[in-house]
Amino acid sequence: MxxxxxxxxxxxxxxxxxxxxxxxxxxxxxxxxxxxxxxxxxxxxxxxxxxxxxxxxxxxxxxxxxxxxxxxxxxxxxxxxxxxxxxxxxxxxxxxxxxxxxxxxxxxxxxxxxxxxxxxxxxxxxxxxxxxxxxxxxxxxxxxxxxxxxxxxxxxxxxxxxxxxxxxxxxxxxxxxxxxxxxxxxxxxxxxxxxxxxIDRDYEAIFDASDRDIVQLAAHNAFQYIGVRYGVQMRPLVTNLAASGDVKPADIREAAAVIDENDITYIANGVFESQRPAQQLVRETDVVAYFPVTPYAGVREEWVEERWGYEEIADNINMPTFDIVLGNKTPEDAAPSPAWLEQWRNFEPI
The missing domain is CATH 3.40.50.1980 (Nitrogenase molybdenum iron protein domain)
Structure with a gap:
């Protein structure tokens, strides 16, 4: 035995x-x-x-x-x-x-x-x-x-x-x-x-198409490898490696300065993280909306039902959002469907 x-x-x-x-x-x-x-x-x-x-x-x-x-x-x-x-x-x-x-x-x-x-x-x-x-x-x-x-x-x-x-x-x-x-x-x-x-080729095409080299995230510090791979600055609002860090007033002020200096209209926020900091940036800066991004660290019920994995999450969550926040496409053009736009523009917590 x-x-x-x-x-x-x-x-x-x-x-x-x-x-x-x-x-x-x-x-x-x-x-x-x-x-x-x-x-x-x-x-x-x-x-x-x-x-x-x-x-x-x-x-x-x-x-x-x-x-x-x-x-x-x-x-x-x-x-x-x-x-x-x-x-x-x-x-x-x-x-x-x-x-x-x-x-x-x-x-x-x-x-x-x-x-x-x-x-x-x-x-x-x-x-x-x-x-x-x-x-x-x-x-x-x-x-x-x-x-x-x-x-x-x-x-x-x-x-x-x-x-x-x-x-x-x-x-x-x-x-x-x-x-x-x-x-x-x-x-x-x-x-x-x-x-x-x-996926690598598609990501590269998205980042190469942009005139902007910075992405403001209302999310935790998990996206550095995207920046390293594709030559873009990933600016997290939550400065912890885990998705549980506090957002300080200084973090909001620094994000607001980045948004102003780079004429940022849209930001990305973690699907499984608090939406309050993103909502605050929408209220207090020129940001119009936030959209979803995830480091493939969790799944929603509907993703499980549809058997989504790394590939489907990259295609249906991260890539449309990066196209939007980099200014490559309007939200309407980047969204895979009108239903996606309705669900994920300024989305609510799970």
Whole structure:
């Protein structure tokens, strides 16, 4: 009997201290898998939506089931799960995570798995990815990741860097289910070349088309890799890496100055973040409206129903908004549909 089998039989009472007591608003997503709704197939769980989505693309057509641990409607950075999530990790064949120092609950789970000899395979999606230094716009007390805690963890916003994580996940899955290793690697290559490269080209076209090289965000400091990749300044209003930081009066004043100096009419705001700072900028500056942007860190119910992933969110949320805030197109021309414009112009909180 493996350690995981023993824990299946005896529960996870000994591990309950791993996480807080947050009540899950809804069940995480699942994809792939074989008979009996995947219960008899190998299972991989992911600590973050983007890597769940990459995982399900990689596992397509194989018996491996991939599960998203982050509940619908929540941002993946800063969430503290309850003990049921710990149990899911222990029962899984593999745990896809984002590397140390990004999600404390995941770090604690990994420590427990290692110290207790649990045989859940650990797949670090960040391994081998070249990270950039923390942005100068960060709070001076903010800490990032890496040995010196001075690196920005949000690498997956750059589609080219995201390709390394796709390869990492494919190799991790190949070790867990070796009889399907070729399928995992083929799927990873197809996704990287056909999807991530295409997204990269589309983003590049959007940023190259603009005469403006600055984007004002009423959102947290998660978008630096977009700026690094496409040569644009991403100006966050919330100077924390996580989507939970406070907005100070000085932050509003600085954003107002950027808006005035650059004749900015539209700004971007995080889908899963507070809308109050964006609303304040609309009231107090020449900004007319804000539109949605997301670092692929969470999903809405309708996105789950439509099986949206990294690709669909890039196409239907981020790209139209960047076209608008960069001044490439009017909101009416950039919006995929009139319904999109009605939903997302000065959108309300979830």
């Amino acid at each position: 493996t350690r995981r089998d023993a824990l299946r039989a005896g529960g996870v009472a000994a591990l309950a201290g791993l996480a807080g007591c947050t009540v899950l608003p809804s069940a995480p997503g699942r994809a792939g898998g074989g008979g009996d709704d995947g219960r008899d197939s190998p299972v991989a769980v992911a600590s973050f939506f983007s890597f769940f989505d990459f995982g399900r693309q990689i596992a397509d057509g194989t018996p491996l089931t991939v599960e998203n641990l982050v509940p619908t409607g929540l941002h993946g950075h800063g969430w503290e799960p309850n003990a049921s999530i710990t149990q899911r990790i222990i029962e899984a064949d593999a745990f896809v995570h984002v590397g140390e120092d990004f999600q404390p609950w995941a770090d604690r789970a990994i420590q427990t798995i290692r110290s207790d000899g649990v045989d859940t395979a650990l797949i670090n999606a960040r391994e081998g990815v070249e990270l950039v230094d923390l942005a100068e716009t960060l709070d001076q007390e903010e800490e990032g990741v890496g040995e010196q805690r001075g690196l920005d963890p949000h690498f997956w916003l750059d589609p080219q860097r995201a390709k390394q994580s796709v390869d990492n996940i494919a190799e991790g899955f190949a070790a867990v289910v070796p009889e399907h290793a070729d399928a995992f690697r083929d799927n990873a290559e197809t996704y990287s070349s056909e999807v991530l490269d295409r």
